Amino acid sequence: MLFYSFFKTLVDQRVTVELKNDLAVTGVLKSVDQYLNIKLDDITVIDQDRYPHMIAVKNCFIRGSVVRYVQLPSQAVDTALLQDAARREAQTPNPQQANVRVK
Amino acid sequence: MGDSFFGFNTGLPSMTDDELRMAQKERAAREDADVYDFASLRHELGDDDFDDGLGDQLEEAGDDLNDETFGDDTIGKDFDFAATTAQFTSKLPDDERMRHHKPNEIAQAHSPAQQHPQGSWQNEDLDRQHREANAIWSDFAQSQHQQHRQQPGYFQGTPPSSSMMQPPRGAMSLDEMEAELHRQRQQPAFSADQGLPGKKMMSLAEVEAAMLQRNHDLHHQQQLHFQQQQQSSAMPPMPMSPFGGFANVPPNNAMQQEQLRMAALQRQHQEFMEQMNKEREMRRIDDVRKSRYDNLMTQYDKDLVQRIQLHQLASGDPYADDFYYQVYSSLRMRASGTKPAEGGRGRDSRRDNSMMARMNQQVQRIVNDAKRRPKQTQVTLEGALGKITTLSTRNPRQVLQVSDKKPHDGSPTHIHASESTSTITPKVKSLGSMNDRRRLLNTVESLYSKILELEQMRRQGPARSRRDDDEEQERKLEEWNEQYSVKVQQLWDSLHIMEDNKEQTPLLVAVLTVNKGKKLIPRIIRPLTHDQNLSILSVILAHFSQLQVCRPVIYPGTQVASTEDAQRFVSYEDMDLFMNATAPALLSFITEAPMKVVIALTRLLMEKNDIRYVAQTKPGLAFLTMLLSRAEILKQGGGALHGYAPPSVEELSLWQDVYTALFQALQGRFASIFPAVYYLVPSNPSMDMNQLLLNIDDMYIWQFLAAIAVGASMEQQHVLVTEVRDRVMENIILAKSNRLPLDRATHRIDNTNLFLHSLGLDASQVSAPL
Numbered sequence: 007m008l009f010y011s012f013f014k015t016l017v018d019q020r021v022t023v024e025l026k027n028d029l030a031v032t033g034v035l036k037s038v039d040q041y042l043n044i045k046l047d048d049i050t051v052i053d054q055d056r057y058p059h060m061i062a063v064k065n066c067f068i069r070g071s072v073v074r075y076v077q078l079p080s081q082a083v084d085t086a087l088l089q090d091a092a093r094r095e096a097q098t099p100n101p102q103q104a105n106v107r108v109k
Numbered sequence: 110m111g112d113s114f115f116g117f118n119t120g121l122p123s124m125t126d127d128e129l130r131m132a133q134k135e136r137a138a139r140e141d142a143d144v145y146d147f148a149s150l151r152h153e154l155g156d157d158d159f160d161d162g163l164g165d166q167l168e169e170a171g172d173d174l175n176d177e178t179f180g181d182d183t184i185g186k187d188f189d190f191a192a193t194t195a196q197f198t199s200k201l202p203d204d205e206r207m208r209h210h211k212p213n214e215i216a217q218a219h220s221p222a223q224q225h226p227q228g229s230w231q232n233e234d235l236d237r238q239h240r241e242a243n244a245i246w247s248d249f250a251q252s253q254h255q256q257h258r259q260q261p262g263y264f265q266g267t268p269p270s271s272s273m274m275q276p277p278r279g280a281m282s283l284d285e286m287e288a289e290l291h292r293q294r295q296q297p298a299f300s301a302d303q304g305l306p307g308k309k310m311m312s313l314a315e316v317e318a319a320m321l322q323r324n325h326d327l328h329h330q331q332q333l334h335f336q337q338q339q340q341s342s343a344m345p346p347m348p349m350s351p352f353g354g355f356a357n358v359p360p361n362n363a364m365q366q367e368q369l370r371m372a373a374l375q376r377q378h379q380e381f382m383e384q385m386n387k388e389r390e391m392r393r394i395d396d397v398r399k400s401r402y403d404n405l406m407t408q409y410d411k412d413l414v415q416r417i418q419l420h421q422l423a424s425g426d427p428y429a430d431d432f433y434y435q436v437y438s439s440l441r442m443r444a445s446g447t448k449p450a451e452g453g454r455g456r457d458s459r460r461d462n463s464m465m466a467r468m469n470q471q472v473q474r475i476v477n478d479a480k481r482r483p484k485q486t487q488v489t490l491e492g493a494l495g496k497i498t499t500l501s502t503r504n505p506r507q508v509l510q511v512s513d514k515k516p517h518d519g520s521p522t523h524i525h526a527s528e529s530t531s532t533i534t535p536k537v538k539s540l541g542s543m544n545d546r547r548r549l550l551n552t553v554e555s556l557y558s559k560i561l562e563l564e565q566m567r568r569q570g571p572a573r574s575r576r577d578d579d580e581e582q583e584r585k586l587e588e589w590n591e592q593y594s595v596k597v598q599q600l601w602d603s604l605h606i607m608e609d610n611k612e613q614t615p616l617l618v619a620v621l622t623v624n625k626g627k628k629l630i631p632r633i634i635r636p637l638t639h640d641q642n643l644s645i646l647s648v649i650l651a652h653f654s655q656l657q658v659c660r661p662v663i664y665p666g667t668q669v670a671s672t673e674d675a676q677r678f679v680s681y682e683d684m685d686l687f688m689n690a691t692a693p694a695l696l697s698f699i700t701e702a703p704m705k706v707v708i709a710l711t712r713l714l715m716e717k718n719d720i721r722y723v724a725q726t727k728p729g730l731a732f733l734t735m736l737l738s739r740a741e742i743l744k745q746g747g748g749a750l751h752g753y754a755p756p757s758v759e760e761l762s763l764w765q766d767v768y769t770a771l772f773q774a775l776q777g778r779f780a781s782i783f784p785a786v787y788y789l790v791p792s793n794p795s796m797d798m799n800q801l802l803l804n805i806d807d808m809y810i811w812q813f814l815a816a817i818a819v820g821a822s823m824e825q826q827h828v829l830v831t832e833v834r835d836r837v838m839e840n841i842i843l844a845k846s847n848r849l850p851l852d853r854a855t856h857r858i859d860n861t862n863l864f865l866h867s868l869g870l871d872a873s874q875v876s877a878p879l
Contacts, residue, residue: 010502015438040502084437094429
């Protein structure tokens with residue numbers, strides 16, 4: 007739940023989401039959920055000419071699994087705290103089944 | 110009169126039958142149409158009164174079996190379209206009813222009005238057809254209120270004066286319902302028009318009917334209003350234009366013009382107001398329409414849905430799953446401190462607070478339920494082999510599972526992984542050092558976990574519950590304190606400071622090699638005691654020359670000239686990180702130290718290290734500066750701030766000895782403390798080395814020189830000046846020569862002045878050759 011927690015602190019910041027289909031959208035992050043689905047308000051598409059069908063779109067909901075990158079303002083991130091949070095996540099053991107075993 | 114616009118005969122007196130026939134024939138003659146009209150035909154034939162007996166020859170028998178053929182039943186109403194329409198339109202919301210019935214209303218209102226003024230025979234004809242149509246339709250009409258919906262689309266509507274029709278129609282349907290109900294229940298007639306929900310005598314149906322009527326009335330009024338506005342807004346534009354046209358005609362009449370303009374403005378204003386009202390009305394209509402289906406879900410339903418959604422996210426310990434968010438928000442709260450948005454915005458904040466409280470309740474409920482019935486991560490179905498892991502967002506299916514077995518130490522596979530990732534200082538590691546680095550990183554991580562535990566303990570505080578009395582609380586607090594100090598002790602032990610390793614580099618020094626180690630040290634200092642911190646500082650100073658940051662610096666934009674062992678250098682970024690992260694914590698320790706400590710530390714630094722080497726580095730100079738200035742402050746009585754007595758005579762003499770030793774060690778080498786770059790070349794061949802040199806900020810050097818000059822005797826000062834004179838001149842000339850941007854030039858002058866002021870001189874006193 008680290009990334010969920012992280013994105014919760016970024017609500018109301020302007021971010022740029024780049025999707026796996028190369029669409030890049032800038033908007034104000036309105037909400038995020040446990041699957042990292044993202045809701046953006048007041049969006050503008052980065053390459054307007056390539057995506058004319060997005061001209062009239064003001065808000066959008068992006069499924070988490072199609073996101074490639076999220077670009078965020080660096081001053082909104084507390085890197086030391088993020089490192090600590092990552093350390094805590096790494097410490098909890100996860101009893102899981104996996105598809106592939108790597109030795 | 111001649112023909113009217115449409116060719117109707119607009120004459121008033123109606124014609125007799127004969128005249129009618131004549132007119133018809135004339136028309137037929139004109140149009141060349143054959144008109145067969147029995148009456149006129151009979152008249153022609155002169156046969157009006159003659160009964161030709163043909164009618165008697167009709168066969169009128171054989172009708173006996175009609176009933177059997179066609180049946181006795183009444184004609185079904187299956188194809189009674191008007192009636193069916195009427196049925197469901199009565200249930201439609203009102204505005205749609207308007208749409209369906211407006212033309213009819215209009216037609217209806219129109220026709221009675223029209224019948225009388227225009228009495229020409231053509232209209233009579235139409236009237237007749239009118240009445241016939243009436244008759245046809247009225248056969249199918251079921252009840253009285255259906256008369257209003259006849260003649261679908263027969264007439265084209267115009268002025269919407271028909272709005273008058275609606276209330277009666279609406280009232281009639283409701284009155285009907287009332288009548289029925291009254292008949293059914295045979296109760297004394299309470300008028301439905303009274304104000305309703307309060308009177309218990311009315312049945313629920315009546316109440317609802319009454320409310321419905323109220324809504325309808327509201328609708329009617331709104332629509333009435335709406336249409337009136339439409340009318341009036343349609344009117345103003347018309348008068349505007351003729352007036353605008355006329356304004357030019359009497360130019361002499363200024364008064365008239367004024368009045369006209371006033372009138373025009375007024376009308377504009379009216380228009381605007383009406384526009385606003387229109388919009389408001391529309392919005393109200395929409396609101397009422399939308400809120401018809403409010404309160405479909407009870408609060409319990411809404412809570413249930415929320416609980417289902419929160420079920421996935423809730424957990425007992427928010428710090429476990431949601432660490433980043435919790436700590437981040439608490440840090441921000443502390444930072445913003447005095448201006449939170451809590452009590453400020455009254456309504457909004459209260460609503461938010463209640464929402465938050467409700468959500469917290471939900472979460473508590475969920476957590477308690479979860480605790481009572483622990484959910485299994487692995488489930489086995491009956492009759493199936495093997496276990497199934499229940500996946501959730503906290504426990505997602507991993508694509509790869511990496512096994513935890515540790516590789517053997519010194520296995521051949523490690524040689525391939527020996528290239529380091531640092532691009533600035535490529536380091537080729539040997540087998541042993543790879544392991545060392547790994548071990549070091551592991552140690553640093555374990556230190557981090559200890560620190561995180563301590564910080565978490567501090568954040569949460571001792572376990573408290575409201576049921577405890579004072580004793581219980583005290584006991585818990587003591588318990589907490591104990592646990593805390595145990596952890597601190599573990600942390601201290603893991604640093605291995607007190608152990609005596611003569612040969613090896615102490616752990617601290619190694620930790621400071623790694624960047625995350627540099628960030629760790631200030632966090633470690635906080636929970637440790639004063640003495641423990643003092644030991645840490647001593648260890649660092651004792652092994653200062655072994656520190657990674659105490660090496661020649663590779664400035665940004667440059668690289669090492671020859672392919673020497675890059676372990677002999679340190680990157681600028683790493684050194685900067687040390688200065689920004691680690692040094693301040695340690696230096697602040699010195700700022701509060703008494704004379705004894707200062708003397709001891711300085712001696713330690715000098716004896717255990719080659720001071721000339723140390724003085725060539727920025728961290729070294731920083732520490733020396735701090736020690737020197739602290740000594741001076743103490744000599745001048747600054748120790749009183751911390752409750753120290755002024756230094757005794759022995760202390761002063763001891764200090765003097767140390768100072769002299771330091772000065773002598775550095776004598777003749779003062780020029781060397783300035784950054785040397787002989788070992789560097791620019792990374793980008795087009796860049797000039799001098800340019801890069803100019804970018805280096807040498808403020809720390811001047812600060813050191815100032816610090817050492819303060820305690821210097823006359824000859825010592827003389828020595829100082831002689832040795833650094835060249836540099837001073839260089840700086841002043843550079844600053845005055847306009848080769849640098851203004852702020853950088855002033856910065857250079859200020860730096861130099863730091864030193865010169867301590868000697869009692871100033872840069873302006875120096876006469877610089879241009």
